[in-house]
Amino acid sequence: MRRTVHFAVSPRLTALLGETYRQTEAALKELVDNAWDADAGNIWVTLPAPLTAEPIVVADDGSGMSPHEIESEYLDIARDRRSTKGEYSIHLKRRIKGRKGIGKFAGLAAARSMRIESVCKGIRTVVDVDKGAILNASHDLEQVPLPLTETEASNAVNGTVITLSNLDQALNFPSADKLRTLLIYEYGRESGIKIYVNGRVLDVEDLPGETESTSASLPNAGEVKIRFTIAEGKLPKHPGFLLRVGGKVVGRPQWFGLDKNQDIPDALRKRVYGEIEVDGLDQVVTADWGALVENSKAREEIAHLVAERTTTKLKSVFTREMNLQQARLKQEIARRLQNLPEHRRAFTETALGKILTRFYGERQDRIDTIASVILDAMERDEYWQVLRNIDEARHGDVANFAEALHQFGLVELTLMVERANGRLHFLSDLDALLVNPSTIEIQMHKAIEHSLWILGAPYHLMSSNATLKGVVERYTDKKYSGTRAAKRPDLLLNTDPGEAYLLIEFKRPTHPVSRADETQAQVYADELRELLPAKPIHVALIGGRRAAKSNPQNDPPNLKVWSYADIISRARHEVQWLLSNAAPSH
Ligand SMILES: Nc1ncnc2c1ncn2[C@@H]1O[C@H](COP(=O)(O)OP(=O)(O)OP(=O)(O)O)[C@@H](O)[C@H]1O
Ligand SMILES: [Mg+2]
Incomplete structure (x- = not known):
């Protein structure tokens, strides 16, 4: 019809x-x-x-x-x-x-x-x-x-x-x-x-990431096939291993003990998307097909197989990703470590490794913050006293030794928390300085010079550099003496984490940064460049705010204008994040 x-x-x-x-x-x-x-x-x-x-x-x-x-x-x-x-x-x-x-x-x-x-x-x-x-x-x-x-x-x-x-x-x-x-x-x-x-049924392999297949013949569970993908990018909605018995799904995805394995960080585990296929196990499936009978031998065997076949793979992905994540930091870390006395260096490296492992999977700028806080802590003497005490306890009786080891994992965290709190105090002091109308540029300069982490990514790990400081001082001493002394700018030169120097000019907090200021700062950069021709010089101006008429879209590529208030609030946000995530029970 x-x-x-x-x-x-x-x-x-x-x-x-x-x-x-x-x-x-x-x-x-x-x-x-x-x-x-x-x-x-x-x-x-x-x-x-x-x-x-x-x-x-x-x-x-x-x-x-x-x-x-x-x-x-x-x-x-x-x-x-x-x-x-x-x-x-x-x-x-x-x-x-x-x-x-x-x-x-x-x-x-x-x-x-x-x-x-x-x-x-x-x-x-x-x-x-x-x-x-x-x-x-x-x-x-x-x-x-x-x-x-x-x-x-x-x-x-x-x-x-x-x-x-x-x-x-x-x-x-x-x-x-x-x-x-x-x-x-x-x-x-x-x-x-x-x-x-196109004729192929959907499968764990369709999730972007690395897929592994493995199988075994077990005494009680029979033929068992495990397939899993370690997802990259978007996380799977229901991670874990979905069990199928004779093709039929049993309950929700489960971990089969992988969640109890301390060596696998949660952030990595949640990327595991797998399926386990078992034939002829009907008798150990609960009546509602919701799960395998808890104490069955078959279940134990499957859990054992999951541990055996997945941990090696997960650990290797973990190591590879950790190395990749730290590759960018390595140079900066190495530079900061060089300044530490020999005996502190090895410890600092281990401590960093441990902390960064704990924060595996976090965003790169957060990892940078963590590394910078740890390095900061390790550069301070008071922490070494704590560490020495622990070290001494090791040579004492067994109970003390065990206790010290137990605490050992927490020590780095405790140091980090203390240091992060120290940073918050520093930021409050800086805030107070900022709102005081009589604050001048040299005060801001002095306060920030030894706390360059405040500038945030990618300057987290930057530490003050005596050689460059000398170059700038000689330059300003020469140019701004006698009657010109009153015009002397407040400059700080440092090595940018990239292939450049960073020249910062500090302005007073009440001063709006204008185009004329930018041009003047670029003149300083040009003149300094004659003394330091090896790398380009990037310029940053820090002041109260930007002058109303200066539009950031028209800034030259190597020049930045920052306001003290923005810098402080961003830095505070970062430290607060760290504190809320670093509690030892986390
Ligand atoms: N493959 C199908 N088999 C049976 N009925 C279908 C099929 N596709 C559509 N329909 C019927 O046609 C209706 C309209 O489909 P349509 O996708 O436009 O709207 P919807 O599914 O109700 O809502 P939405 O726009 O959110 O998808 C459906 O509600 C369903 O009743
Ligand atoms: Mg529809």
Whole structure:
């Protein structure tokens, strides 16, 4: 039977159609979501081979739609199905994903024609939708004719096939890998559904990262296969190992003891996304298929295998990433360590290693802050007294020794917390200096000179440099003597962590930094450059604020203008973060 049907448009449509899909893959996920809502057990997505005119096909074996449902539900645009059909799917009680009633149009974001073919209870219905016609009708969607045919299909199984053809060449060609990644985050842990993209079912390997496969034959558990990916970038939603017995999912993902392993930092563990497949273990699965029986030998064997096969891999990823993270810091750390007496150096290195391990996975600028605080602490004498006491305890009786070792891990943290608190005090003092109207540049200069960490990333590890200080003093002494002495600028020269020097000019806190100040600072830099030709000189001006007319967008690339207040508040924020994360119980 042939007839013509029409869209039904709800008033919410205009707002909803404004939505766009950034990627074709995200649009295709809408069609997968629809199949999920229709209780499909299998979904097959077929993408065209590159540079062909083949269509995209999304097929499912879900409930399908009767001709009436197509007309009253599918074509009813912007209808919220949950308001009439509830939050859960009819047969499998899945939580419904559809909410806006426009997902169907996602297909048309990528293609010019869409065919809906659905079989339900022995009737096959086909509707064709043409994007051109819809666009032309922009405000009168109800008038667009949609040819519908209805045929008998008594032996066909229920399900829906969406075919998208005449793909939009301007859009990125849909990538199977991208689509898999998108789908694995959402559907990777669901039971009762298999999603195939170009014939291959979704798998832990589809999560970006390194994948490992391993298997063993165990006395009680039988054949066990473990596959896991250590995710890179976005974290998986449900990390851990999902257990399947004879293909059927048992409960939620679990750790099998990996969460008790002190050597694996939490930040790394949460990136583990794995599956364990076991055959013929039905008798040790609890009646509700929620878990393996707690004390079963099979469970113990599996946990043992997980520990054996995953820890080596995790530790090697950990070491590699730690090295990478510290590579950038190494040069700066080495420079600061050089200034320490020999016996402190080795200890400082170990302490840094321990602390940085503990903060593994943190952002780079935070790691820099931590390293800078530790180095700071190690440069101070009072901490060595604490450490010496611990060291002496080691040579005492066994109980003392054990106690000292126990504390050992906490010592570095305690030092760090103390130092961080010291920094907060310093920042309050600096604040007080800043608000005092009689403060002049030399006072700010003196206060900041030995606490250059206050400048934040990437200057965290910068320490004052006596040689450069000498160069600047000779330069200013010579140029600004006698009657010019009153004009003497407050300059500090240092080695930038990159391949440059950083020349800072301090202004008084009441002084707004103007373009004239910038030009003058650049003249100092030019003149100093003649004395230090080896590296370029970057310039920073620190003052009360920027003069109203000077727009930061017009700053030359190697010049920065900072305000004391901003510097202090950013530094305080960093230290506070450190304190809130460094509590020994963390
Ligand atoms: N593959 C399918 N199998 C069965 N019914 C479907 C299928 N795809 C769509 N439908 C029906 O058509 C309706 C409209 O789908 P559409 O994706 O436009 O909206 P939605 O899923 O309700 O909401 P959303 O816009 O949030 O996706 C669905 O609610 C569902 O009833
Ligand atoms: Mg939908």
